[in-house]
Amino acid sequence: MNVFTCAPDLESILSCIYVAWSSGLGHKNIKIESEPIEQLSLFDSYTHVDKDHAMVQSVIDAVNLKISPSFYSDLAYISMAYEKDVPDLMYRLMLLGFAYGPGVINNTCYEVVVRFHEIKKRLSNESCRFKEVSRFHEVRHSLYVAHIEPKSRIVITLGPAFSDRMPSENWMVIDDVHREAVIHPKNSPFYLRTLTEDEFNELLMTEKENDEYTDLWKIFFDSIAIKERENLKLQRSLFPLWTRKHAVEFT
C-alpha cells in the first residue's frame, strides 16, 4: 500500500489527493492519511505531500465542474473533522462522485457515504454544542471573549451564529486547541485568525477577570434544578465533561 500523508487542513488534503490521484498507482493501492502518523507500518511506503495552491485549485475546479459545487462544499465541511480517516474518505467520495455524479452523496448503500454522513452529523453536532456552551466573559467595557476546546476545527462555523446573535457587539471566540480565533468587530463582518504565541498567551488571561454576572449565573444554575428529580447521569450525557472545560457554572 502506498500511503500519502499531509497536514490535517483542507488545502494540504486537496494537494495530497491531487498527488495520489496522478501517481497512477491504482486507487486500491492508495491510502491518504493525515499527520502525525501514530504508527508506521512495515510494509507500506509513505510519501509526504506539502500544500500547493495550483494543485488545490485544480482539484477544486474539477470537483465543481465535473460533480457539483455543493459536493465540494460537503468535502470542505468534513475536512474540519479530527478523525484520521477523513482525507481517505474525501478521496473515496470523489471517486464515487466522478463515477456516479453528485446524487451519490445520498446513496447510503455505499459504506463511504454512510461514513461521510456520520462525520458530517458529528461535526454538525459538535458545532451546535459549542454554539450552546461557549461562555463569554466581559473583559473590558463591551468586549466579550469566549474560550472553547473542540475536537475539530469548528470555530469558523460559530462565526455566522454569533454574528447574527450579537451583530452590534465586539466579541471573539478562541479555539484553545487549534489556536484559531473568530473575531467580530461591532457592526462588521467576522473573520478567522490564526493566533501567534504571544496573542494566545495574552488571551488566556481573559477568563481570570472577574465578571459579576458569572456569580449570578451560578446562583440561577443551582436554584433552577429540582432536587427531587436529580439525575447527574442524564446531565453528564447531555452535557459531557469534555465540553464543560470553560462552562463557568461548573467552575
Next chain:
Amino acid sequence: MYELRNGFTIKEKLEILSDAAKYDVACTSSGSERSGKEGMLGNAVASGVCHAFASDGRCISLLKILMTNHCVYDCKYCKNRAGNDIPRATFTPDEICTITVEFYKRNYIEGLFLSSGIIKNPDYTMEKMCETLRLLRTKYMFNGYIHIKAIPGASSELIYSAGLLADRISINMELPTNESLSRLAPNKTMTNILKPMNRITGTIAAHRAAIGKDARMERAVINEHLVNSIFNSGADKPLSGIDGSSEPLVDTKSLIKTLTEDNTFAYPADIKDTRLKRSFAPAGQSTQMIIGASGETDLEIIHTAQNLYKSFDLKRVFYSGYIPINEDDALPALNTPVPMLREHRLYQADFLLRYYGFQANELLSKERPFFDNRIDPKCDWAVRHLCDFPVEVNTASYDKLIRVPGIGPTGVKRIVNARRYGRLNFDMLKRMGIVLKRAQYFITCNGKMLFNIPLEEKFIINSLADSEKKETVRIGGKDITIKQMNLFSDFNVMSS
C-alpha cells in the same frame, strides 16, 4: 403573606424567584425564526437552543423566573400559594431587563421566560409583566426569544399586548378536568383558562394569515404523508371548537362553541405595541398539565392533549410530574414518589400524536386507560396489532413504516431515500440508525425476518420489556419492579 425584609439584593431575588419558577416545565426556546439586526441584541432560532443542563438533567434555555412570588391565590399544589410561609420577593422591570441582557450577551441563555404569582389582582400583575417586556424590546433593544405566561383572568387588552411583545404565550391548564381544577385550584376556573386560550389561538391565526402564512401553526413535514395525523384530519375544520369525532375530556364543549363568536383580541393595552410591527406570538402557544396530583387516567390526559392540539392549535402540551411540596388532604402524601415514568410515557405518547400519525384512541381505551410501564406506547400499540405486521421494508408506505417500533421520522426518510438506489438489507438498516432491537419483531427485508421470531404477543412483550428494563428502571426508580423472566412461561419452551 409577608416579605422577610424589603431590601433583598439582586442575588437573593434571583435565588428566590428562580427557585419559585423551577416547577414550570414549558420553557423551550423553539418555534420562532428571526435574524439579528444591527443596533439590536439577539435573534431567534426555530429549533431552539439549550445552553446548559441542570443537575436534574433538564435543559436550561431561558432565564426562567417569576416577576414576583407574592400570590393572592391558594392553589393547593403550588409552592407559592398564599398560605405558604416562604420568603417573598419582587423584581423590578429594570432588574429583569438587565439580567436578561447581560446573561444573553454571555451566551448563558436564549431569552426570557417570565411568569408571576398574582400580586394584587390579575390585571395589575399582567400590566407589570407587559411593562417589563416593553422595556426589554424598546429600551434594551432585545430581539431574542421571550416566553410569557398569561395570567388567567387578566383583561384581553393586556394579553394582546403581551402576545405582541413575546414570541410565545402560554396559559397553564394545570389540571385536565374541571372537577380537579375546582378542587385543587379554587381561584381558577376552566372559563378563565380556555377563554383567553381560544382568543390567543384566533389572534395567532389572524396574524399568520395577514402575513401570508397558513393560519395553522407549522407542523413536522412528515405529517403531510400521514393520512391519520391529528393535524390533517381536522385541517378543514374551523380553528375553534372541539372536534366531535374525538372524546372531549375537558367538559367544555358547549363553552367553546359559545366562545368561537368572539375569538380574537381587538386592542392592545398600549398602542405603541402595535407600532413595533411584530406578529402576535409567532412561536404559538403552549400549556402545561400536572401529572399525578389528581386522579385522571392517562387516557383522559392524552385525549385532552389531543383536543388541545386540534382545537386550539397548541404548539406543545407539556406534562409535569407532580412533586409533593405541600401537605394537604386533597393532594398525594408528601413522601409520594415523583411519577417520572408516567410523565415519560405521556411525552412518548405526545410525540406519537405529533410526529407518527397516531390518535389518542388508538393508544389507549376505556378498558386500558393507563400506559404499560414495561414498554413504550408505540411498542404497546404494535404488539396489540400484530395483524398489521411484519411490514416489508423495501415496499412499505410511509404510513406503515412510521408505525414500526424502532423506526422514527428520520429513519423512514433514510429508508425511502435509500430504496431508490437498491434493495435494503438488515446491515444497511443498522447503519441507517434503525433500532433493530425493537424493529426486528415487526419487519422483513426481502421477505425474511432477522431471526426466526414467533409473532406472538406475550413473547414479544417479554422480549421488549427485557431489552428496555435498564431504561425503565432508570426513569421509574425504585417503584418499578421487573419480573424475573421464566424460560418456560415467557418463551414457550416446552419441557420434554
